[in-house]
Amino acid sequence: MDFRLSSEHEMIRKMVYDFAQKEVAPSITEWDQKQDMAPHILPKMAEQGLLGICIPVKYGGQGMDYISLGLASEELEFVDTSLRVVLSVHTGLCCLTLLQWGTEEQKAEFLPRIASGELIGGGAFSEPGAGSDFAAIQMTARRDGDDFILNGEKMWISLATKADMAVVTTRSLLDAEKPHEGLTCFLVDLHSKGVTTGDIHGKLGVRAGSTGWIAMQDVRVPARNMIGEEGEGFKITMSAFDNGRYTVAAGATGLIRAALEASVKYASERETFGRPIKEHQLVQAKIARMHLNYEIARLLYLKAGWKKNEGIRNTLETSRAKQFATNASFDAASEAVQIHGGYGYSDEYPVERFLRNSKGAVIYEGSNEIQTLIQAGYALGTRRDRSLRCELPAYDEALWLEE
Amino acid sequence: MNIVVCVKQTVDTAAVISVEGGMVSWGDTPLVLNPWDEFAVEEGLRIREAHGGTVTALTVGKESAQEALRSALAMGADEALLIKDDGLSGADSLVISAVLAGAVQKLGDVDLVLFGREAVDSNAGVLSAQVARRLHWPSLPLVACISALDPASKSLDVERMLDQGRQHVRASLPAVISVVKEINEPRYASFIGIRKASRVDIPVWGVDDLGVPVPDPGVAWLTVENAPQQDVACEFIEAPDEVAAARALVARLREEKVL
Numbered sequence: 001m002d003f004r005l006s007s008e009h010e011m012i013r014k015m016v017y018d019f020a021q022k023e024v025a026p027s028i029t030e031w032d033q034k035q036d037m038a039p040h041i042l043p044k045m046a047e048q049g050l051l052g053i054c055i056p057v058k059y060g061g062q063g064m065d066y067i068s069l070g071l072a073s074e075e076l077e078f079v080d081t082s083l084r085v086v087l088s089v090h091t092g093l094c095c096l097t098l099l100q101w102g103t104e105e106q107k108a109e110f111l112p113r114i115a116s117g118e119l120i121g122g123g124a125f126s127e128p129g130a131g132s133d134f135a136a137i138q139m140t141a142r143r144d145g146d147d148f149i150l151n152g153e154k155m156w157i158s159l160a161t162k163a164d165m166a167v168v169t170t171r172s173l174l175d176a177e178k179p180h181e182g183l184t185c186f187l188v189d190l191h192s193k194g195v196t197t198g199d200i201h202g203k204l205g206v207r208a209g210s211t212g213w214i215a216m217q218d219v220r221v222p223a224r225n226m227i228g229e230e231g232e233g234f235k236i237t238m239s240a241f242d243n244g245r246y247t248v249a250a251g252a253t254g255l256i257r258a259a260l261e262a263s264v265k266y267a268s269e270r271e272t273f274g275r276p277i278k279e280h281q282l283v284q285a286k287i288a289r290m291h292l293n294y295e296i297a298r299l300l301y302l303k304a305g306w307k308k309n310e311g312i313r314n315t316l317e318t319s320r321a322k323q324f325a326t327n328a329s330f331d332a333a334s335e336a337v338q339i340h341g342g343y344g345y346s347d348e349y350p351v352e353r354f355l356r357n358s359k360g361a362v363i364y365e366g367s368n369e370i371q372t373l374i375q376a377g378y379a380l381g382t383r384r385d386r387s388l389r390c391e392l393p394a395y396d397e398a399l400w401l402e403e
Numbered sequence: 404m405n406i407v408v409c410v411k412q413t414v415d416t417a418a419v420i421s422v423e424g425g426m427v428s429w430g431d432t433p434l435v436l437n438p439w440d441e442f443a444v445e446e447g448l449r450i451r452e453a454h455g456g457t458v459t460a461l462t463v464g465k466e467s468a469q470e471a472l473r474s475a476l477a478m479g480a481d482e483a484l485l486i487k488d489d490g491l492s493g494a495d496s497l498v499i500s501a502v503l504a505g506a507v508q509k510l511g512d513v514d515l516v517l518f519g520r521e522a523v524d525s526n527a528g529v530l531s532a533q534v535a536r537r538l539h540w541p542s543l544p545l546v547a548c549i550s551a552l553d554p555a556s557k558s559l560d561v562e563r564m565l566d567q568g569r570q571h572v573r574a575s576l577p578a579v580i581s582v583v584k585e586i587n588e589p590r591y592a593s594f595i596g597i598r599k600a601s602r603v604d605i606p607v608w609g610v611d612d613l614g615v616p617v618p619d620p621g622v623a624w625l626t627v628e629n630a631p632q633q634d635v636a637c638e639f640i641e642a643p644d645e646v647a648a649a650r651a652l653v654a655r656l657r658e659e660k661v662l
Contacts, residue, residue, distance in 0.1 A: 006601065007470075007473065007600075007601040008597055008598060008601035008602075011473065011474070011477050011592055011597040011600060011601060012594075012597055014474075014592070015477070015591050015592040015597065018591055019591055048591060049593065049594050053594070062594040063594070063598075064594060401598075
């Protein structure tokens with residue numbers, strides 16, 4: 001078993017690190033304070049090829065594997081969560097859902113423009129009244145000839161006001177025997193008549209990002225934009241979460257590392273009782289815990305990424321990785337603030353931003369309570385993975401690089 | 404244009420350097436492509452894009468120096484070459500310049516050799532001039548701009564960045580230049596470049612392959628020691644505004660007889 005990253009992976013990691021340090025780090029505090037997304041972020045990420053990093057070349061992507069997606073997520077969130085969120089929703093929720101569940105016609109028509117970043121993609125799933133209880137969503141899709149008419153509202157949607165297209169889950173079969181069997185996904189053009197969007201301000205964290213709502217009033221969507229089959233929406237959404245969640249896990253790992261490095265730096269400079277505080281054992285204990293948790297989080301998400309590469313179902317591994325890394329990142333950020341003392345309580349240092357950002361990930365993309373239930377199901381044998389009609393394709397380098 | 408970019412694998416400038424057992428140590432911090440060399444690689448790529456040709460990244464070092472070459476390939480260099488020889492361990496720039504000049508001659512038909520202004524570990528900045536001298540080519544250090552380049556007439560106009568200002572110089576090709584950071588903005592590695600760089604087999608030459616005499620080093624490292632620890636007292640100048648702070652600082656410097 002070789003735990004080393006390949007030369008290719010190391011170079012990708014370095015490139016994304018350099019990109020984030022140069023393009024975002026210098027102004028991230030300013031944009032976080034403005035509670036707005038810097039306008040150059042999405043075009044720059046598109047130009048660098050990050051938005052389609054693990055999508056096959058013939059569909060407009062860069063042809064890298066799923067581990068590359070994880071590594072990029074880690075390096076982006078090392079600078080700020082808002083950057084990783086772009087990969088989570090554009091690549092994880094939108095592109096990979098199309099790759100997994102789209103027909104060949106849909107992939108050929110939509111993926112090249114989305115994976116290249118010409119269009120920005122998103123995922124619109126949760127609603128004001130339905131988050132963890134996803135089967136309770138209310139947005140409807142009513143068949144009308146060759147179209148469906150969508151009505152309802154989605155909330156807490158990343159890139160709501162920036163995305164051009166979104167995978168949207170609706171309720172199209174009102175008389176389904178079980179609520180979750182009545183759901184259907186569509187790829188929706190967010191510039192369609194009847195779509196309105198808005199930003200949510202006043203969030204605790206991820207303030208340099210874009211989070212908002214999408215309302216649909218009699219939005220006409222061609223039936224050929226249905227993703228998967230009618231009634232498959234719940235399975236497709238859960239599959240989407242397996243990919244979005246993976247990037248959240250990898251990103252939170254980067255946040256642990258950011259908190260760790262900030263803490264080591266500050267503890268080396270700050271002196272109390274005549275010596276640097278890094279020499280005090282209670283400070284050492286905090287740093288040691290961050291150091292250990294970083295390694296654990298990293299191993300967990302890399303294993304999930306490996307399983308994706310192998311084409312092996314990874315719901316359990318992704319759940320573990322997401323839950324562990326996000327809990328650990330919240331802990332690391334909190335301890336980083338503590339190590340910084342009074343300065344940690346101000347925005348003079350980045351650790352307060354890390355703490356505010358870290359709390360969101362414990363809640364979104366499947367709350368960590370839901371992750372506990374998922375893992376309990378596997379552990380107790382009450383949850384078993386059944387084959388999906390469409391599985392996330394295993395990484396095949398030759399196929400991914402085919403023009 | 405056949406362009407050779409001489410690069411070096413150096414320590415990351417963020418590394419903590421110490422001396423352990425008489426040897427310089429940087430802990431686990433990874434080695435990187437010398438940051439100044441990224442500007443040289445970028446300039447080589449831009450010249451190739453404007454005039455055609457090839458960019459070859461060249462280095463002297465251990466096996467691990469291949470990573471610096473791969474970084475250059477990932478940026479877009481076409482070829483890479485490692486000169487590796489046990490006899491070069493601890494070599495100074497007199498030796499390295501002879502090796503690099505020999506490699507350039509052996510490659511043949513080279514129009515331009517590029518260097519970054521200096522390596523961040525030695526900060527000597529003399530290698531480009533030494534290589535130029537050995538090749539009997541014009542030496543143009545500290546170039547901030549290539550204002551004109553005509554491969555057909557083998558002519559090169561550059562602006563050199565000096566303390567006194569900018570110097571405009573015309574030289575004939577082939578030439579050796581070192582570049583400063585004002586010359587360009589290095590591109591990031593591309594995914595295509597990364598893929599190519601990770602797969603390519605980089606040729607390795609020994610000193611004997613060059614067919615040129617290599618001198619003995621002129622510099623010998625006798626001992627290496629940690630810099631002496633210094634106790635630094637820091638006094639913060641408190642003042643209501645910058646003007647008052649400046650006045651207070653001047654007063655303190657006069658008290659300490661610095662001014």
